[in-house]
Amino acid sequence: MSEKLTGSLLYLDDVSVSFDGFKALNALSLVIGPGEMRAIIGPNGAGKTTMMDVITGKTRPDTGTVYFAGTTDLTKLDEAEIANLGIGRKFQRPTTFESQTVRDNIELSLKAPRGPFATLFHKLDDDQRDRIDEILETIRLTEQRDTLAANLSHGQRQWLEIGMLLAQEPQLLLVDEPAAGMTDAETEQTAILLKEIARTQSVVVVEHDMDFVRGLGVKVTVLHEGSVLAEGSLDHVSADSRVVEVYLGR
Numbered sequence: 001m002s003e004k005l006t007g008s009l010l011y012l013d014d015v016s017v018s019f020d021g022f023k024a025l026n027a028l029s030l031v032i033g034p035g036e037m038r039a040i041i042g043p044n045g046a047g048k049t050t051m052m053d054v055i056t057g058k059t060r061p062d063t064g065t066v067y068f069a070g071t072t073d074l075t076k077l078d079e080a081e082i083a084n085l086g087i088g089r090k091f092q093r094p095t096t097f098e099s100q101t102v103r104d105n106i107e108l109s110l111k112a113p114r115g116p117f118a119t120l121f122h123k124l125d126d127d128q129r130d131r132i133d134e135i136l137e138t139i140r141l142t143e144q145r146d147t148l149a150a151n152l153s154h155g156q157r158q159w160l161e162i163g164m165l166l167a168q169e170p171q172l173l174l175v176d177e178p179a180a181g182m183t184d185a186e187t188e189q190t191a192i193l194l195k196e197i198a199r200t201q202s203v204v205v206v207e208h209d210m211d212f213v214r215g216l217g218v219k220v221t222v223l224h225e226g227s228v229l230a231e232g233s234l235d236h237v238s239a240d241s242r243v244v245e246v247y248l249g250r
């Protein structure tokens, strides 16, 4: 096994996916390290969503290698198995329980014994209570802990969903356009809270908002036509004429 693979949390090599002969991913290779946050950018149709789908087991690659933590072949697992391994994905559509409070939404998402009996009779211990408080702090919703999810602002709801993912204790968080539809202030807070999360978990963020990506201050991967076009700091990739041509200059 290569050093790149053994030291990685997520390892994609030469991954291709075709839809009716059209290559949504074309020999895509990407390595994310433990504890790394990476921003993925690229024009519409570049393959960002397909890449997330391959990582989470929603789409099977036609060819290529996808490994988690250097040892687990994700192409052999289904979506539930991959989620249980510790890969959490935040979609753009809301998945909060609207008629429950913010706090209860987090509690319901805690990684805990599964099944109806476990859920009904499981009492929270101190550690779990502390964990809920900690997550509420991270997602800036301590003051809204007793607010119904239905009454949150759009931005707050996005944060709650991030909190629900954190309750599952993932090692890798995949976040799809977290800043979409947010106010400037919320966007800024989202960058800060993702940076806090990235202290303990790896995070992959797909995002169109360049100000937000700049705020993250992390390595950027530019996808184009299903492959990596450029990689590096936002300044580095912004100065790449090929990137300007396909994306930033448009």
Ligand SMILES: Nc1ncnc2c1ncn2[C@@H]1O[C@H](COP(=O)(O)OP(=O)(O)OP(=O)(O)O)[C@@H](O)[C@H]1O
Binding pocket: 019, 020, 023, 024, 042, 043, 044, 045, 046, 047, 048, 049, 050, 051
């Ligand atoms: N299920 C599918 N069937 C056919 N074509 C698909 C399917 N899913 C994606 N594609 C095509 O694959 C290409 C890559 O799509 P993908 O959604 O991964 O891009 P993206 O970078 O996420 O784009 P966007 O920024 O618009 O979300 C697009 O041309 C898309 O039309």
